[in-house]
Amino acid sequence: MLGRTASAIFWMYRYLERAENTARLLEAGHRMTMTRSEDMAVQEWRSVLATLGLQQAYEAKYSDFGGAQVCDFVLRAKDNSENVLSMIERARTNARAARSSITGEVWEAINEGWMTLSNLLKKPVSSGTLNQSLGAVRRVSTMVRGTTHGSMLRNEAYSFSRLGTFIERADKTARILDVKYYLLLPSLSYVGTPLDTGQWDTVLRSLSAERAYRWLNAGRMDARSIADFLILDDRFPRSLVFCYSELRDTMADLAKFHGSEAEAHEHMRQFDMRLRDTSVENIFDRGLHEFLLDFIANNQLLASAIGSDYRFNS
Incomplete structure (x- = not known):
């Protein structure tokens, strides 16, 4: 192609x-x-x-x-x-x-x-x-x-459609979660108040996640539970883990079509393993904002590697 x-x-x-x-x-x-x-x-x-x-x-x-x-x-x-x-x-x-x-x-x-x-x-x-x-x-x-x-057809064209979809979806999930946690809450004194709860509800609704989250969490509305769901729950199709599962499978398909792997595949493996090996406790110990900034940067690095390997600027 x-x-x-x-x-x-x-x-x-x-x-x-x-x-x-x-x-x-x-x-x-x-x-x-x-x-x-x-x-x-x-x-x-x-x-x-x-x-x-x-x-x-x-x-x-x-x-x-x-x-x-x-x-x-x-x-x-x-x-x-x-x-x-x-x-x-x-x-x-x-x-x-x-x-x-x-x-x-x-x-x-x-x-x-x-x-x-x-x-x-x-x-x-x-x-x-x-x-x-x-x-x-x-x-x-x-x-x-x-x-x-x-x-x-499940060919190269289909693979690039999937890559574009899930690179963008992962980016937007991470950015929405990061802005809420780092920028939107005016003060730590608001944590647990109706303003805080309402903003988390907005995050879930903006990702079409509100109903699924409530089914799984019985109404709990706290940062740790929501971050765990949006980052690490592979059942939810907009979570970071789900997006990278789709990207991993799609990158494997491209390697089969071309008969070899490229630099982007190595980036994919490293980022995917790092994401799957973490836990919500590790994320919060490090800092949710820092984790998300790192994820957004790595996601963009993967997009750039895909563009370079397959001869287009991403």
Whole structure:
């Protein structure tokens, strides 16, 4: 497979995963602010923007934190180069570049999804259209993922789609967890208060993890239990361990296709073993923030190694 085709597929699925995670984070923030005081609602939206790395850009333009205004900025603002509509458009552009390596069903799913979302986001987002817009973002990703699983050969193209998906998913899970733990909680005095519990609930909802976590933990809402679930529980499809299990299997498939391993495979083994050999006690003894920063850096190193080995810039 040509490097530019591999790159297009890899980034197509990274952008789709990124857009979906962003939509879920906005949806969780919106849901939480509906039951919060005005001051706490502002804090929730600040936390969403901080998680997305957009707080500085937003505050340079706005001084207030209305929910519809925040969501409009994240979803469609032209002066926000990382808006969700741009992510979907980039995914579509990459899909077009890889048309010969994806199925017609996959192309139709992303093309139709982009057209639907573009139409919805022609006008500023309002409270009345927010849920519809966020649902449309999630459906684009869901439809493309479904048609990918249901129609594509399990070949190199499929492998690069999986790599893009799980590199991005692992990155976003780690960043959401890190921002909550390190940046969002105003003071240690808030630990165990309704503000603390509500923010952890937002983290779980933004990762579609709230129901699964409560099933397994009988309502416990503390940092250690949630970190254990989001990092080390291989039953949850957005946990770091689950993402790296998928990456490990996909990298093994690529080695079979090419008849040899490359530098990225060695990085994969080292990171995966380090992750699987740790425990939540070791993570907290070292420091959750430090662990997550290290994970994010290693995850990016793996993405770069994949790009280098397979002849594209990641």
